[in-house]
Amino acid sequence: MRTLCTAGAISLLLLACSKAPEAPASPQPAIAWVRPEGASLEAVFAQARQADKPVFLYWGAVWCPPCNQIKATVFNRPDFAERSKSFIAVYLDGDTPGAQKLGAQFKVRGYPTMILFKPDGSELTRLPGEVDAAKYMEVLGLALNAGASVKASLAAALGKDAAALPPQAWRQLAYYAWEQDEAQLVPEAQRAATLRRLAKACPSLQPEAASRLALKAIAATAQDKTVLPERPQALALTRAVLADAALARVNFDTLVYYGNEIVGSLSGAGSAERKSLTAEWLQALSRFAADTQLARSDRLSAVAAKIALARLDLPEGARPRLEPALVAEARAAASAAERETSDRFERQAVLPGAADLLSDAGLFDESDALLNAELPKAVSPYYHMLVLAANARARGDKPAALAWSERAWNESAGPATRLQWGSSHVGRLIELAPQDAARIEKAAGGVIAELEAAPETFYERNRRGLEKMAKRLRTWSDKGHHEPVLRKLGEQLEQVCARLPAQDEARKACSGVFNPRSGAQKA
Numbered sequence: 001m002r003t004l005c006t007a008g009a010i011s012l013l014l015l016a017c018s019k020a021p022e023a024p025a026s027p028q029p030a031i032a033w034v035r036p037e038g039a040s041l042e043a044v045f046a047q048a049r050q051a052d053k054p055v056f057l058y059w060g061a062v063w064c065p066p067c068n069q070i071k072a073t074v075f076n077r078p079d080f081a082e083r084s085k086s087f088i089a090v091y092l093d094g095d096t097p098g099a100q101k102l103g104a105q106f107k108v109r110g111y112p113t114m115i116l117f118k119p120d121g122s123e124l125t126r127l128p129g130e131v132d133a134a135k136y137m138e139v140l141g142l143a144l145n146a147g148a149s150v151k152a153s154l155a156a157a158l159g160k161d162a163a164a165l166p167p168q169a170w171r172q173l174a175y176y177a178w179e180q181d182e183a184q185l186v187p188e189a190q191r192a193a194t195l196r197r198l199a200k201a202c203p204s205l206q207p208e209a210a211s212r213l214a215l216k217a218i219a220a221t222a223q224d225k226t227v228l229p230e231r232p233q234a235l236a237l238t239r240a241v242l243a244d245a246a247l248a249r250v251n252f253d254t255l256v257y258y259g260n261e262i263v264g265s266l267s268g269a270g271s272a273e274r275k276s277l278t279a280e281w282l283q284a285l286s287r288f289a290a291d292t293q294l295a296r297s298d299r300l301s302a303v304a305a306k307i308a309l310a311r312l313d314l315p316e317g318a319r320p321r322l323e324p325a326l327v328a329e330a331r332a333a334a335s336a337a338e339r340e341t342s343d344r345f346e347r348q349a350v351l352p353g354a355a356d357l358l359s360d361a362g363l364f365d366e367s368d369a370l371l372n373a374e375l376p377k378a379v380s381p382y383y384h385m386l387v388l389a390a391n392a393r394a395r396g397d398k399p400a401a402l403a404w405s406e407r408a409w410n411e412s413a414g415p416a417t418r419l420q421w422g423s424s425h426v427g428r429l430i431e432l433a434p435q436d437a438a439r440i441e442k443a444a445g446g447v448i449a450e451l452e453a454a455p456e457t458f459y460e461r462n463r464r465g466l467e468k469m470a471k472r473l474r475t476w477s478d479k480g481h482h483e484p485v486l487r488k489l490g491e492q493l494e495q496v497c498a499r500l501p502a503q504d505e506a507r508k509a510c511s512g513v514f515n516p517r518s519g520a521q522k523a
Contacts, residue, residue, distance in 0.1 A: 032089060033091040035092075037098065045121045048088050048119040053086065054117060054118055055088045055116070056087045056090065056117075057106065057113075057114065057115045058089070058091050058092060059099075062093065063348070063412075065348055065383070066112055068379060072345045072349065074133050077137065080140075093414075094416045094461060097456065101460070103459065103461065107182040107184055110179075110180060113126065113129075113177070113180050114127040124143055124146065125146070125172060126150075126176060128175050132298065135175075146168065148169065150172055153165065153169040153173055154185055156169070157169070157173060167209075170206045170210075174216075178220070192217060192221040192224050208247065212250065212254070218238065218262050218265065219262055222258070231266065235277070238266060239277070243280070248287070249287075249288075252288050256302050257305070259281055259285070263277055263309065274312075282306055289303050289306075289329070296346070297337075304360055319362065326361070327361045327363070330361035348380060351378070351384070354370060356387060359390070385408035385411070386404070386405070389404035393428075393432070401432060402432055409421040416461055416462055420461060420462075423468060426469050430473070437482055440473075441485045444473060444489050447469065448489065451493075451496050453496050454500075456506075458500075458509040459509075463509055466513045473485075486514065490514035
C-alpha cells in the first residue's frame with residue numbers, strides 16, 4: 001500500500017471490465033469509529049484517559065487509493081476489529097469540518113496517515129500504511145504492547161543504552177512511518193543521517209530490523225541527493241537483501257517504491273555494476289509481482305517498478321523502448337487486477353494503479369478504456385478522471401487533458417477536495433494554456449468563490465493548495481503581464497479574509513496567500 005496520496009501526483013501511486021458488486025459503506029461496522037466534526041479531539045482524549053485506552057487516529061479521504069486499500073485489506077479484517085476494542089478508533093476524513101485544522105495540530109499531511117497515541121495524548125508511533133496487511137497487524141500489536149514511545153526508543157538507540165534496547169523496540173523503529181514523520185522525531189534534513197546511525201547501531205541479531213533501517217537510510221540519502229557514506233558496504237548489504245527472498249520480502253515496500261533512487265545512488269550510469277544490480281533488482285520485483293500474499297495494488301506496483309528501472313538512465317520525461325515481454329506482463333497484470341478485484345473500495349485503489357501501469361507501458365488506449373468503463377461504478381470517479389487527464393497530456397492532447405481536469409474538479413466532492421482539485425486545475429491551465437487568461441481567471445476565481453470564511457479553511461492541505469495556486473499565478477503574471485488579473489483575484493480573496501476573526505492565525509494565512517510578506521509565513 002502506497003502512502004502520501006495527493007490529487008496532483010499523477011504517476012499516482014502510482015480488457016473487458018466486469019461490474020463490481022456493491023459493498024457496504026466503509027469503514028466496517030464492527031469497528032466503533034469516532035467521527036469528530038470539529039477542530040478538537042479533547043473529548044476523545046478525555047474518554048481515553050478515563051478508559052485508560054490509547055487512541056488510534058486514521059486521517060484519510062474518500063477518493064484516496066491507498067486509503068481505500070487500507071479499508072479493504074486492514075480495516076475489514078476480523079483481527080483488526082477485535083484489536084480495535086483495546087483502543088479508541090478515530091476516523092478523520094479530510095473533508096469534515098475542522099479536519100484540516102486537526103491535521104495541522106497533529107502534523108499529518110499525506111493520506112492516509114495513522115497515529116497511535118497514549119491516553120494522555122502523547123504520540124506513541126506512526127504506523128506504516130505501505131506494508132502488507134499481515135505485517136501491519138504485527139506492527140500495530142508491537143506498538144500497543146510497547147513499554148515506550150518510538151521517540152523514547154529512538155533516544156535510547158542513539159545513546160549509550162542502545163545495547164539494552166529490546167528487539168521489539170528495534171522492530172518498532174524499523175517499521176516506523178519515517179516518510180510521514182513530519183519532524184515529530186527528527187527534522188527532515190536529519191532523517192537520512194539518523195537512519196544511518198540507527199542502521200549501524202542495530203544489533204546483527206536483528207537482521208529484519210537492521211536491513212529495513214539500512215535500506216531506508218540509503219533511500220533517504222538518495223532522495224536528499226547527497227553522497228552516500230560507505231557506498232561499497234551499502235551496495236553489499238543491498239545485494240545481500242535482494243538475494244535473500246525472506247529479507248527482500250519484508251523490505252518489499254522500499255525495494256518497490258525507491259528502486260530508482262537506490263540503484264542510482266549505488267551505481268554509476270551505464271556501468272557494469274549498474275547492469276548487474278538492476279538485474280538482481282528485477283528478479284526481486286518479479287517475485288513480488290507473483291506473490292499472491294501481497295495486495296493486488298502492491299503487485300501492480302512491482303511491475304511498474306520494473307518499467308521505472310528501464311527509465312533510470314534516460315533523460316527526464318523520455319519513454320524507454322520496453323521489451324515486448326514486459327509490455328505483455330503489464331497488460332496481463334492490469335487485466336488480472338481488474339478481473340479479480342471485487343471489493344468496491346479496493347477497486348478504488350487497484351484500478352487507477354492498473355491504468356497507470358498500462359500508461360507506463362505506453363498502452364494509453366487500454367488505460368483509457370479501463371478507466372472509462374470504471375467511471376460509473378467507482379467510489380470517487382473524479383480521481384480516475386485525473387489519470388485520464390494525465391494520459392491525454394502524455395499524448396500531447398492539451399484540450400482533452402484540460403477537459404478531463406475541469407470535469408474532475410466539477411464532479412469532486414467535499415470542501416478540502418474541491419479546493420485541492422480546483423487549485424490543481426488552475427495549475428494545469430497555467431501549464432497547458434497560459435495564453436487563455438480569461439479561463440485561468442475564471443477557474444481561480446471559482447476556487448476562491450467556494451472558500452468558506454472559517455478559520456479551518458486555511459489550515460493544512462487547504463492552505464498549501466491555495467499558496468501553491470497563488471505562486472503559480474504570480475509566476476504566470478510575471479511572465480505574461482497579467483497583474484490586473486492577479487490584483488482582482490487578490491481582492492476577491494481578501495473579502496473572504498476580512499470575515500475571519502481578527503486575531504486568528506488563519507486570517508494572516510489567508511491574507512498572505514497572494515502577498516507572502518503580509519505575515520503568512522509567520523502564521
